[in-house]
Amino acid sequence: MARPITSSEFAQQLDRLAHRHAEPVAGFFGPGSITWQINRDSVTYIGGLRALLMQIAHPKVAQGVADHSNYKEDPFGRLFRTFDTVHDLVFGDRETAMTAATRLHSVHQRVGGTLAEPVPWPHTRKYAANDPELLRWVYATLVDSAMVTHRLLLPDLEPHEWERYYQESKIFGQLCGVSPDDLPRTLPDFRVWMRQTVDGPTLHVGDTAREIADAVIKGPPLMYPLRPSNYVLAAGMLPGRMREAFGLGWSLPVRASYTFGVLATRTLMRNVPLTLRSLPVARRAERRCANPVLRRAA
Secondary structure, eight states: OOOOOOHHHHHHHHHHHHHHHOBTTTBTSOTTSHHHHHHTBGGGGGGHHHHHHHHHTSHHHHHHHHHHSOTTTOTTHHHHHHHHHHHHHHHSOHHHHHHHHHHHHHHHHTOEEEOSSOOSSOSOSEEETTOHHHHHHHHHHHHHHHHHHHHHHSOOOOHHHHHHHHHHHHHHHHHTTOOGGGSOSSHHHHHHHHHHHHHSSSOOOOHHHHHHHHHHHHOOGGGGGGHHHHHHHHHHHSOHHHHHHTTOOOOHHHHHHHHHHHHHHHHHHHHSOHHHHBOHHHHHHHHHHHOHHHHHHO
16 A cells, blocks of 8 residues: 655645646535535435444544544544544535645644554554555445445435445545555456455454544433434344444344434435425535526636
């Protein structure tokens, strides 16, 4: 895997990416993209807990969270900050998206350290948030979780639409600092890579990851009523190997609760108009793109 790129190298890559893919008002995606179609729906973000737990299954990601966040006091803080950045990258105009990408790279430049616990693979114990391997894994968990959640709770897309979504996601990945050369070429290739990574030796859930997961699933005291549903959601949506690694039970009551929750959510989504499910940031972006004054000015 390549070395982390410098800030100046990232700025040059970002400028080239903007020249190829971005428009002043619509940004890097726009109303006609599958990315907007999927990410505008609030139900997609139910998969956020799955994405976060999958991320910290990589020991270096878990150590970065432990060392550089206050997850014990604010267990959902990293998740919410991630979504804020994703919204700027996906729904922002060109300037907003590029500013968010630059800010994200700059923050990652300051995140690094050493693993506190041994891991069963012969890699360096040093970690850096801008390590291409870690960037790729975090990107992959976000994209994969969005697809899994959409297919679980909403009407499925056609295979060519999913392929288009994956190809668009490579632009999102590059905004996050991932080199397109490090990404699988097609969606089937991506799915094979995800399966191999989940089943392979790279991921290892240690004490640090389990401690973070426990804090996130339990949440702050004021969210105590959500703890059972968070547990069921995590147990149900994670791949089986990860569920076991995090010590999440898959008993009959948990399976039944998960199945009922999925069916109830599917039924609810069929009866709630998309206009009510759409994120406010997505609605603002659509109004911005429909504004003739802004389009002429661009």
